[in-house]
Amino acid sequence: MPQRLALILLLLATPLQAADQRIAVQLPAAVAEQLRANMRDHLATLDKLLGQLAAGQLQAAGQMAEERLGLSAMQHHHADHIAPYLPEPMRLIGSRMHEAASHFGRIAVEGDRDRALTALREITATCTACHNRYQLR
Numbered sequence: 001m002p003q004r005l006a007l008i009l010l011l012l013a014t015p016l017q018a019a020d021q022r023i024a025v026q027l028p029a030a031v032a033e034q035l036r037a038n039m040r041d042h043l044a045t046l047d048k049l050l051g052q053l054a055a056g057q058l059q060a061a062g063q064m065a066e067e068r069l070g071l072s073a074m075q076h077h078h079a080d081h082i083a084p085y086l087p088e089p090m091r092l093i094g095s096r097m098h099e100a101a102s103h104f105g106r107i108a109v110e111g112d113r114d115r116a117l118t119a120l121r122e123i124t125a126t127c128t129a130c131h132n133r134y135q136l137r
């Protein structure tokens, strides 16, 4: 069906076009390396959180989110070394991510998985918002 194919192609092309318009941020090599390492840890954390939610381990998920992604994680991730190099709006998205993770942590330990999932999505929305807008040069 050509029409359906055209629609699929359009849907596939849309995110790529958006990606081309990302703002390129220039960081000293060591800072960029630290940022990328943090990012890989963020993804690993999300992966673990989903596993814990699936297994009904909400307490553990709440604690890990706070320690590895929440406001408590900022020092561990050397956020104070990276933040000064970032454009202000990008830095704000980063702060929102840490806040969303701490919020998720508080919700998760209350033990309601549906509410925890809603709060988890608030974290991933910040990942997506930043990735859609910024790239490293």
Ligand code: HEC
Pocket: 036, 037, 039, 040, 042, 043, 046, 090, 091, 093, 094, 097, 123, 124, 126, 127, 128, 130, 131, 134, 135, 136, 137
């Ligand atoms: C404040 C902005 C920002 C936020 C928030 C953010 N990222 Fe990133 N992330 C970046 C940038 C910039 C890059 C580098 C993109 C590029 O290659 O130019 C990146 C790269 C990555 C990478 C690739 C790392 C590598 O080794 O190349 C992963 C994985 C990643 N992010 C995961 C996440 C996850 C998961 C979240 C949310 C929990 C997240 N990021 C939140 C800005 C952000």
